[in-house]
Amino acid sequence: MHSVVAFTDTYLPTVNGVTYTVESWRDRWRARGGRMDVVYPNAGGYEPRDGEYPIRSLPFPFYEGFRFGLPRIPRAVRNVDIVHAHTPFALGLGGLRLARREEVPFVASYHTPSSEYASYLTSRDRLEDGIERLSESYERWFLGQTAAVVVPSEATKRDLRSRVGDDVAFRVIPNGVDIDRFRPVDATAFRERHDLTDADTLVGYTGRHGYEKCLGDIVDAVAGLDATVVFGGDGPARDHIEARARTRGVDARFLGFLDRDELPAFYSSLDAFLFPSPVETQGLVALEANACGTPVVGVDCGALSDTIEEGVTGYHYDLGDIEGFRTAIGRTLDEVETLERRCTDRREAMSVEHAVDRLAEVYDAVTGTG
Structure with a gap:
């Protein structure tokens, strides 16, 4: 098995899709007898395990809770076969430096378009457009340094190829779900x-x-339906969403950050998971919900066009079509028992084990051992 070091801008104790993917891939790679170290920003509140290397980091002033790690390479990280970056930012550059120094393949995972952060840096449209263009130019350069770019969906691959070109080797690997953890459970205690x-x-x-x-x-679509909407998690838009719910007279409950152990019960408590985000590279939470037997109503845009199987694991609606969103929610609720059964029938195909099988194939290919 290859010795790998992963560089990521988000890791424990922060819980999000990138953290989950890096941690689950690492654990399964090690279980197979391989080595996968993780270099990440030190945010405090977490005791690193063997092979985890927190480094000095700085807060990102425009986005609470996000930190930039400095482009450092821990001295203990050496004798690696592959460097795998999960970020294009400073820590990703540290990974690129290590790969060049050790003369080993450099692989990158594409999780979030860097241009999406432009709206957090300025509210001026003209300046935001300039930042987006600069971000996309940098992204093209960074991805051009790789032996392979891992993307979680065909939709993301198509989008990136249209912007980056054909010189980059793209490999589609869905992030995968821990189906031992994410499964239908009794949600009575959670409720x-x-x-x-x-x-x-x-x-x-x-x-x-x-x-x-x-x-x-979500608030606009649920308005007028006989349903309660519940939000887990947090972020800069929360106050805006809460105010919108009050204005629309929607029964909305905000739970804040949930412990990862609570998520299977959260998903299992829902009749439908609602996902209006047009910027997902895969939409891992949609797969987690499906693995718990919960259908998803999502926008027919980006990766969610592929992640959600129409009429099988949920339904789509067109971006910006609130009435269409409301109709898709109603249809899902009408067919909830059938959709729940179809979701659980597809649990095996969603597993993280399949993702790590594909990851091993990519590592073999870039090192010429496959």
Whole structure:
């Protein structure tokens, strides 16, 4: 098995899709007898395990909770076969430096378009457009340094190829879900703990509350439906969403960050998971919900066009079509028992084990050992 070091701008104790992917891939790679070290920003509140190297970091002033790691290479990280960057920012550059120094293949995973952060840097449209163009130019350069770019969906591959070109070797590997953890469970205790027992029909979302995710559309779509909407997670858009719910008279409950152990019960408590974000590279939470037997109503845009199987694991609606969103929610609720059964039938195909099998193939290919 190859010796790998992963560089990531987000890791424990922060919980999000990137953290989950890096940690789950690392654990399974090690279980197979390989080595996968992780270099990440030190945010405090977490005791590193063997092979985890926190480095000095700085807060990102425009996005609470996000930190930039400095482009350092821990002295203990050496004798590696592959460097795998999960970020194009400073820590990704540290990974690129290590790969060049050790003369080993450099692989990058594409999780989030860097241009999406432009809206957090300025509210001026002209300046935001300039930052987006600069970000995309930098992204093309960074990805051009790789032996392979791992993307979580065909939609992301198509989008990147249109912007980066054909010189980059793209490899599609869905991030995968821990189906031992994410499975249908009895959500009674969860509902009681979070005062949700009075709600007959629950729909909701969990994840980062970013403006780019269009979460206010959930409130608008649920308005007029006999349903309670519940939000897990947090982020800069939360106050805006709460105010919107009050204005629209929507019964919305905000739970804040949920412990990862609570997520299977959260998903299992819902009749439908709502996902209006047009900027997903895969939409891992949609697969987690499906693995728990919960259908997803998502925008027919970006990766969600592929992640959600129409009429099988949920339904789509067109971006910006609030009435279409509301109709898709209603249809999902009408067919919920059938959709739940179809979701659980597809659990094996979603597993992280399949993802790591594909990852091993990529590592073999870039090192010429496959």
